[in-house]
Each structure stands twice: as C-alpha cells, then as structure tokens.
Amino acid sequence: MNLLLRTRKLSTLLHPTIKNPNSPVFRTTPIPHRTLQEPKGQDLDYINVAHSHLLHSDWPKLDTLLPKLNPFRVKHILLKIQNDYSISLKFFKWVELKNPNLLTLETNCVIIHILTKNRKFVSAESVFNKIFKSCCDVSMHSKVFDSIVCCYRMCDSTPRVFDALFKTYAQMKQFRNAADTFSRMKGYGFLPTVESCNFYMSSLLSLNRAGAVVSFYKEMRRLRMMVNVFTVNMLINGYCQLGKLEDARQMFDEMPDMGFSLNVSSYNTLVAAYVNRGLLATGVKLKVEMEKNGVSANVITYNTLMNGFFKEGKLHDAYKVFHEMKVTNMAPNTVTYNTMISGYCKLGKTEKRTQILEEMLRNGVKADILTYNALLSGLCDLGKTRKAAYLVQELDKKKLVPNSSTFAALIRGQCVRKEP
Template sequence: VVTSQLSSILLKVKPTSLKPLIDVNSRRKNWNPIPIPFRTIPEPRGQDLDFVNVSHSHLVHSDWNKLNALSIHVTPFRVKHVLLKIQKDHVLSLEFFNWVKTRNPTSHSLETHSVILHILTKNQKFKSAESVLRSLLVSGSLELPAKMFDVMLYSYRICDSSPRVFDLLFKTYAHAKKFRNATDAFSRMKDYGFFPTIKSCNAYLSSLLDLHRVDIALGFYREMQRCRLSPNVYTFNIVIHAFCKSGKLDKAMQVLREMEIMGFTPTVVSYNTLIAGCCNKGLMSLAMKLKSSMGKGGVHPNVVTFNTLINGFCKEGKLHEANKVFNEMKALNLAPTIVTYNTLINGYSQVGKSEMSNRLYEDMLKNGVKADILTYNALILGLCKEGKTKKAAYLVKELDKDNLAPNASTFSALISGQCVRKNSDRAFQLYKTMIRSGFHPIENTYSMLISTLCKNEDFDGAVQVLNDMIDRSVVPDSGTLFELHKGLSRCAKNQLAIILCKKLEDRHLMPKGFDKSKIISSQPENEDKTS
C-alpha cells in the first residue's frame, strides 16, 4: 500500500495538482517591526579624550611602538571610542582590535566586540567577523550569547551598520550548534524587521539534522514559510533529507515535485536522498523507479546512487539484484569505489557465499582499489560462517602487509568461526585475546560464545563471559541465558544460577521473556529424570 501511494506521487501526480509550500511571489507579511533603538553613548572627556586622539594618531601613522607604550592605559570605554573613530578603515579597525586582544585582553567587552562586528559586516568581511564572534562564544560565559543581540542592537545606529550583522549572529550560533540561541536570535530579528539569508537558514537546518533534531528542523522550515523566506535548491534538499530521516517518504516526494513547480531543478543529491530513504524502508522497487526517473529530468545517477541501491538490496538479502546494479554501474563507466566493493563483499559474506566474496575481492584489486579493514573483516566473516577458519587465519596475517590491525569486528568474526566449528576452547582463547586488545564483543557474539561453551559443557567459561556482559551492562539473550542456567542446574549448580539471576536483576539486565521461576524451582535430580 505504501509503495503504491508513493509511486502515485512519483509517477502519476500532475504538477498542477500540487500546491507549493512557499509562494515566492507573495509579499512578506506585514510584521510592523519595532523601531531600532537609538542610544547615545557618553563622549570621551579629559584623559579619555586625550588617549583616544593620541591612539588615533599613532594608528593612522602605523606607529605601533608608541601605541605599545599606551597599552597599560587601555580600557573598554577607550577601545570602543578608538574603534568608532577609525571605523571607516575596517583593516585598521581589526588590527587595533587584535592588538588590544594581545596586549590587554581584559580591555575588551561585549560592546567592543559589537563595534568590530558592525564594522566588519558593513564592509562585507563576513569570515573575519564570524571568526571574532566564534572566539567570543568559545571563551565567554554561558550568559554571553543571550546578551549579544541586545548589545549589537543598541550599537547598530551608532555604527551605521548593516542588517547582515544579525544574520552573522544567527549563522554563527547555527554553526556552533547553539540552537536555542539561534532560535532566539531569529525571533528577535523578526521583531525588528530583519531576516536571515537563505544561506544562514540552510546552515541552521543542516546543523539540526547533523544532531538528529528533525522535529526542530521541520518546525523551523515551517517558520521560514510563514516569513515568506524564499528557499533554494539546498533548502529543498535539506528538507527532503529531514522527511526521509523521519520516515515520511510521501512528504519527501512532495517536496521534490514542489521544487519543480517553483522552477528549481532537482539535483543528483535530491534523488540520492530520496533513494536512500526508500532503501532504508526496504522499498527497493520504488528506489529503482526513482533512479530511472532521474534521466527524464536531465540528472544522471552517480556512484553514490549505485552504492545506495547496492546497499539497499544487500540489506534485503537480494544479492542477485545488487549484482545487477553493480554490473549496470560498470557498464556506464562509473568506477566502483571501496564502498561499492565492501558492501557487496559483506552482502555475500553474510549469507556464507565466500567464493563470490573472494571473486569480488580479486576484481577490486585488479581495478586498483585498495582493501581496507572493512574489506578484510567481510572476507573473514564469510569464511568463518562456513567454518573455514584456517583460510580466515591466513587473511588475518595479510592485515600486517597492508598496515592494518584487527578490530572488534575481526575478533567477532573469528570467534563466530570457531563457534561454527564447535571449538569452544579456541573461541574462548580468541575472546580473551580480544578483551586484552581493548575490544569488546556485541551481544550476538556474546550469545554465540556462551551457547557454544554450554554445548561443550564448559560452564565455568560461560559464567565468566556472562559476568563480563553484566560488567559491561549488556543484556543477554533470554534463550542463551536459559541454556546456561539449564546446564548449571544439570551440574548441581542451582545456587550459582540464582546468584547470576540476582546480579542481572540488580543491574536491570534481565532479558524480557526469561522465566527465572523455572530455574529456581528446578532441582538437579529432576533434571536427571527428564534428561
């Protein structure tokens, strides 16, 4: 049902039947902005005035040696007035600002920072201004960001500034992942009739998605719509990504169509994002339709497109289809990357087809693609799933030649190989080596190892592994736990089984579906009768 609905959106909906999210021709709402306040500042007098005039003279004549002699007399009030006096020369202003920062950093204040930010943005030196603001945010107190807008607002008219100074503040908060401050800045900007550039809005949306704050990102996008902020291609791509991350593929598809209605051409990134969204939901048929539709819009699939599709088919266990996509990729003279090969090799290895994995590995080397640890881990896993542990051990030795070191996945694959062969002693040795090397298994590897140890009646080893799991707060599988407790009961170690249950309960690690009453009530002789 979902696939048919999405297909209709993709293939059947006419552009005229969709209402665009934003009308770029409509005028922005009448916000009735608050007038920008005009605040006078006290003029320098007496020694302050002398300092400002002398400093100005030294700066104009680039006489830094004489200026250095005045550094001990610098105050925030004097710095602010010197900056105001030389503000028409943004280069000299920044040089003086940095000189104060080096010579007498305590003489800087929020006001001196505000003035230099006005000077730099008015002269379109945005990178320098952002650098100043970033340094301030990093070194300042937690209260500083909240105060910065007001300080900049009150010095706005004195510096005859540009609205871009507030855009700078909003964008810098976004880049610094200070989302609450960015939201507050955006709200305050609206109050005074200022709006951020679309580039800054995109930076904010992108930063939110980086931290998986999809809800806030989409909420901000709706606020952009209300403010009639015209999006660009990057905005649409970010929104498509946001909808895909939240699993709302129908909404993501709609945004693609709205792009076209508004005169934007979807890019390869637009399509790749949607294809990835379909693959994540297992909608491979729809993902392939999207790829086919790319050419109609003059967009050609790239390596990322094919890698995404190959990964999607491999995750679904459809290796024949993944291989077809791989062959199509090569037919289009798109060179497979390490990601392409690793995805396919891992896909075949997961289902125990090590021969096919090895063929891909040879093809990879022939095409000059250098193997990495992921390649070797996938190959080792494939061999271990088939119990070919000697060949796997040979590959481990090959790691040294490529200056690679085994990692947690390498050890887990090797342990699984010994478990397949029911060689619990070797599996346990590898486990201990893994721990000594600073790595730890995942829950599946723990379960496989405990099960193999139990089958070989090495219950002491199994208990040790379970205790390690408890120490690392890993919840055991209920089936594995039952197998261990049943074995302990058979060996007249019911008390140990009860102690283990108590430890798991105390650490809130008892797996769902595990009935401890059967273990506690069972007796060894009862087990003997039933066995």
C-alpha cells in the first residue's frame, strides 16, 4: 500500500497539471531522461572562464573569447548560469548579436526553458516567435517540440514551457500546430493554462472558427480542465456564430450554477446574437433583464441596439437609445456616432446626419474612415458626387486611408448620377 502511495505521489510530481493520473482519460508517458555530454579539457576550461566573466559582467573580456565560442560551449554556459535568468538572457542576446549562427535549436530551447522556469513568459514566447519566423521548414514544429522535450530534464523545467509554445501558436493563428501541441502535451501529462486556452479560443473566434471553439471546449471539460467566465463567454460567442442561439442561451443560464457571475460581456454576446438574427425585441428584453440583475449596460450594448433599430428603420427607437446613453452619462464613442450617421444616411435624413456629425466633433470624438464612408455613401446614394469629392479631399488632411467601401460608394454615386 505504501508503495502504491509513493508511486501516485511520484506520478503527480512528474505530471503536475494532471489532477488524477489514474483516470482512464489519461495515459501519459514520462518525459525521458537524455544523456548529456559533459564538457572536458579545453571546453571545460573555456566554460569556467566565460562563467567567471559573466558573473562579473565583464563583457570586454568575454568579447576576447568570442572566436573560440561554439554551439556546444554556448549550451553549457547557459546550463551553468541557468539559475540566474537575467544573466542567461543577457548572454543569449550577446551571442545573438555577435554571432547568431552559434544559436542552434537546442540552445534556443534551453533559454526558453530558463525563461519559463522563471515565469518570464513574454520573453520565452518572443524566442519561439523568432524561431518560427526565421525558418520556413514545415517540419520545424515537430523539431521544436522534440527539442523542448529533450532539454526538459537537463533544465529542470516546468510544464509552462509547453504552455508557452501552445500560446505562441495561438498568437500566430497557426491552429493546426497549436492543436498538435495540445495533443502531444496530453501525451506527456501536461495541459495548457486556462489563460492560454482562452487566447486560443479567442483567436479561433476572430477567424470565424466557431465549430473548433465548441469542440475545444468540450475537450477541456472531458479532461476536467479548469475554465473561467471568459472561457464560457467565448463558448457562448461560438454558439452564436454558429446560429445555435438555444445552446448559447442554455450555456448562459447555466453559468451561475457553474459558480460564474454573469457579466456585461456575457449579456452583450447574446444581445448581439439576437439583434443580428432580427430578434430585436428579445435583445431589448435581455438588456432590461441584465439591469434588473445589477449588470449595467455599456457602450457596446447601446451601440448594438441602435444598429438593430436602424436596420429595421425605427429611427425614433434608435434615437431613444442614443438619448438614454447620454442621460445615464454613458459617453458615446466613434462607433456610436458612426452607427447614427450611417443609419440616418441610409434613410436619407441628411439634416439629422449633419447634426450628429457636428455633435460628434463638438464632443471631441475623432471621426475615422467609417465615419467618412457613411457620409460618402449618403451623398453618393443621392447622386451628390461633387460634395462627395470635396469630402474625399478631407481624407488626406485627416490622414485617413480610403478602403474598398470608400471606392464602392464613389462608383455607386457616379452610376446614380448618370441614371436618366
């Protein structure tokens, strides 16, 4: 019995992210021990001298050693000073500046281990980024993961090194590599942090990969991984992107039972989904519900409802929402004014459009290209191409770059003007 307990403790130490290593969900492989070739003779003397110079920050003397520096020595110097991440990083950058060819994949992985072990995740992710951006080898992903595994024990590392790799792929929107890293991590009993998982899900949503978000969330729950309110909000967002409003609402309703307080982002996601599906009345009811539950609507809530009313041609209701914002001291932003200007332009209300624009500028809210596109669209729809041309000239003064919508409006204006 004592032997069994010791075995379980050892397994937990080897795989600290796994809560129950005996669960049938997990079949993990221990990180292998690699034989490290120890420096001898001239290599050992060189490393000891370089180490002494580094401890004294004597960079001029270190410069004199540069001609005889090689990748083997770089690796062992890093390993010798790994308990001081600051010196390690300075030495790594010094080598990178003096002779980047001395930095092999293995030495890059050693510094990444040192940085993650000391919780310098941004610096570690920066090294990962450089590795991937400097190499077009399609097999580099597999090589990097294997090298991380190879150096893991010699650096006395932590599972956060794999988390940093997973997050880097999420940042780069390399979803296939991120998914493969997640799968291989599981093989060794490691799982990414909830923060990195949230970043991955957010990146997927930004490219409309809602199906992948739902699948990933289900895998997180299967593995009994920790989730937080942001994770669930993104799942709701994913269901909304897929048009599965019933699933989104069910998840929304389950949040309090999961121990999560519904926040304004949770409500805004559902409000936007209802409005986009033409269920404006339901969106309005949800806003009333959120305020009854003590969650204050923000500028995004108001902008969403205003846009919905304009789409349905309900100018009075849209303006009521706009007025309510100001009554509650909610400062309208550029998106708010753009929504109002665009809405009035589409409905041919030029006088109202001008009033809103003047108010926008008076309140010091900066107009952007979307503001000008809305104004141009309104003028061009009426065939007022001369006024539109004057407005285009203002873009240069404001240092705004025209986009496809700008040119589409101008072309449409020419077509309207030439109609009999």
